[in-house]
Amino acid sequence: MQQEELITETMVSEKWLGLVRKYYDQTRFDYRAVWHNCDNMAFHFGYYDGSINEHRHALANSNYVLASIARVSPGDRVLDAGCGIGGSGFWLATHRKAEVVGITPVEQQVEQARTLARRHGLDDRLRFEMEDYARTSFAEASFDVVWALESLCHAVSKPAFYKEASRLLRPGGRIVVAEYVRRSRDLDEKTEQMMRDWLEGWSMPDLDTKDEHVAAARSAGLVDLELRDSTYLTYRSLRRLYKLACIATPIDSALFALRLRSRVQHGNVRASLRQYQLLRRGAWFYGILSGTKPW
DSSP states (O other): OHHHHHHHHHHHHHHHHHHHHHHHHHTHHHHHHHTOOTTTOOOSOOOOOTTOOSHHHHHHHHHHHHHHHHTOOTTOEEEEETOTTSHHHHHHHHHSOOEEEEEESOHHHHHHHHHHHHHTTOTTTEEEEEOBTTBOOOOTTOEEEEEEESOGGGOSOHHHHHHHHHHHEEEEEEEEEEEEEESOSOOOHHHHHHHHHHHHHTTOOOOOBHHHHHHHHHHTTOEEEEEEEOHHHHHHHHHHHHHHHHHHHHHHHHHHHTTSSOHHHHHHHHHHHHHHHHHHTTSEEEEEEEEEOOO
């Protein structure tokens, strides 16, 4: 029975990995046009505080905040689980002198990240591989830090990710996860439908609640766990995406009707509206989880 369940779980995971690849392959232009830049190469939201007032600085500040929480130090070996085209890895290698292994299930992201690493002369400290971050090929106790910035949302099983992260961490190693977190499993019907629009549009199987994240991390053997509501850091960035989506919606809808934009691209714009609408309805919050592997 356990073997049958494992086979089923693997099949479901492979299905979603295929959808994630399709999503990022087809939305490359959208991200490049309205979000990341050559300095940050970021697919994630920006963290604003009293000293940060520009989008590009907020994107870089996300890395600073998470690196501070995870106490990333020179020489640390960091696994960037869901690395995109390597934005956080480049920041960590440059500003923390860390050795970074970035993994993503998206082949074109790996190829682009490797090209950028060579171009920036950082390929001695940066390595990129195509891997499923819930089931990697790395040896046990290979990393000082496991880092997941808005990538766990794509995993079918969040507990499987935490179990793998715990396996990969050395004793005393740290984990930091920045993620969209459900406030409840008991949303009203309209809100749940909006949630499904968001999830489908960004190729996310589901979002876990705070208790579910913490319980999964604890069951994996991680300790000193804290999951803080950090929506205040990302609110301006979330609203920025919403405003851009409002502007883009009429154009996107017309091009979609003319079959000049795909269903995936159309869904991406719709989801960019839903994330902020759902935030305003109190359906989710932006959380940062941290913890350690016991000695």
